[in-house]
Amino acid sequence: MGKVVVQQELCKGCGLCVEACPKNLLVIGKDANSKGYYAVVQKDEEEKCNGCSLCAIMCPDVALEVYR
Ligand code: SF4
Numbered sequence: 001m002g003k004v005v006v007q008q009e010l011c012k013g014c015g016l017c018v019e020a021c022p023k024n025l026l027v028i029g030k031d032a033n034s035k036g037y038y039a040v041v042q043k044d045e046e047e048k049c050n051g052c053s054l055c056a057i058m059c060p061d062v063a064l065e066v067y068r
């Protein structure tokens with residue numbers, strides 16, 4: 001089981017991690033950060049996260065931290 005922490009201010013909302021997650025657990029959020037980007041959030045199904053870190057590896061802005 002894993003948990004993803006999104007550094008909202010680093011995220012540019014590019015969606016690469018959304019595509020990368022094999023469990024489809026990430027989604028672009030509804031709230032803009034201070035730079036005007038809509039940062040990613042983890043869905044309310046985090047018990048499905050296996051901590052594979054594919055999302056974090058894919059992020060060009062190192063905005064994701066994965067804990068297992
Ligand atoms: S760690 Fe893996 S399963 Fe969990 S949100 Fe990231 S890509 Fe998805």
Ligand code: SF4
Nearest residue numbers: 011012014015017059
């Ligand atoms: S890949 Fe990184 S910058 Fe892009 S939406 Fe995901 S967390 Fe944000």
